[in-house]
Amino acid sequence: YLGLISLAYSAGFIQTPMVIANNWFIRRRARAMTVVGAAVTVGGTLITPLLAAAVTTWGWRWGAFWVGCVFLSVCVPLSLKVRRSPESIGLRPDGDPPANNIYIATSSHGHPALPQSAAPDVTATDALKTLAFWSLALSMLARVGTQSTMMVHFIPIMVWRGMTQEAGALLLSAFALLNLFFHFFLGWIADRVNKPRLLSLWMLPPMSAVLILSSGESAVALWLFAILFSTLDAAFPVTWATSGDFFGRKHFATIRGNMTFIYMWGSALGPVIAGYLYDQTQSYTAVLWGVLATLSVSALLTAFLIRPWDIKTAALRAETAPQVAG
Structure with missing residues (x-):
């Protein structure tokens, strides 16, 4: 049980979101990864009281069961909307518009961004x-x-x-x-x-x-x-x-x-x-x-x-x- 939980936590909440952020951003890479990292903290802060209430109301078995059902019904559909990279749907990193396959935007400090x-x-x-x-x-x-x-x-x-x-x-x-x-x-x-x-x-x-x-x-x-x-x-x-x-x-x-x-x-x-x-x-x-x-x-x-x-x-x-x- 703990092995499955550890695998899911590492792959789903730590490893994969950072990889996606790295794929979608170049100039704003640090900010994107910061949002991902902060989301784990915010999610834990918001969900823990709800989980505690579920366990108190239904016991830990049924509490865990219903939390799992909510997770499957909400998180799985959302994850299916995520794409591996912006190029896979005709976009460019950092939200820049396509320009004949040349990434010509400039960074905030005036340097040309990375194609x-x-x-x-x-x-x-x-x-x-x-x-x-x-x-x-x-x-x-x-x-x-x-x-x-x-x-x-x-x-x-x-x-x-x-x-x-x-x-x-x-x-x-x-x-x-x-x-x-x-x-x-x-x-x-x-x-x-x-x-x-x-x-x-x-x-x-x-x-x-x-x-x-x-x-x-x-x-x-x-x-x-x-x-x-x-x-x-x-x-x-x-x-x-x-x-x-x-x-x-x-x-x-x-x-x-x-x-x-x-x-x-x-x-x-x-x-x-x-x-x-x-x-x-x-x-x-x-x-x-x-x-x-x-x-x-x-x-x-x-x-x-x-x-x-x-x-x-x-x-x-x-x-x-x-x-x-x-």
Whole structure:
């Protein structure tokens, strides 16, 4: 049962929507992926109370049954309307009009946008040989490990710093709301700047949050930690958009799957290691220093791609230059 649920969740709600967003958008890729990522959070927030009410009213078996029926009757018909790519129905990426098979629109900062012919479609095998693949995959490993560790241990850490469990739960709810805001904020910025540079700089707020948490116990310090650390999750859609910039659209699903196999170990091992360290020391101090180290590694790994990203996008813009109108 759990295996089927995990397969459906990964394929239907995580993997496939990001692939579709990558196929439909080039200039607005980060914003599109941000909307997809935020939809998971919003959906969970809206549906969880309804699911709880169904379980309370009918019991978990019938509650799950009727929720499944609603899902099949609503989501399946909607999914059948989704197309693999804009070209499959005679459109162009980013909603631009067809122009004799030449994609001549310009981006928001004046650079010519990428035509379909210029999109860097790298195969999954070739991607494994690149610095971009391993830098992105390992930086994701570090961030996912950090995010999973802090989420699993969030309330115990708050209690360790002097909060009650109830106050810690309230702080966790605020954390989720702030996380949604930062998703849209970062996605809006990412399509306008060098994405690897933005990702590296974006690690500074969560790193500052960990330093504040390690040295402060006041309510103000803990709330400041929650605000700053909630920025971390917003980096994930931008990472996938960066992957699309480097590797293109055709083989993105396979490349993303390969990256997922690497970074999933962070979510599996991070919370376990943190729990072991706490059991041995009865303190989260070592865990926080480890989190700070992994965030630093993540920032460094994405910094390696600042120059390659500029070179990649500059080459693509040069290819489109003769086709730009006006």
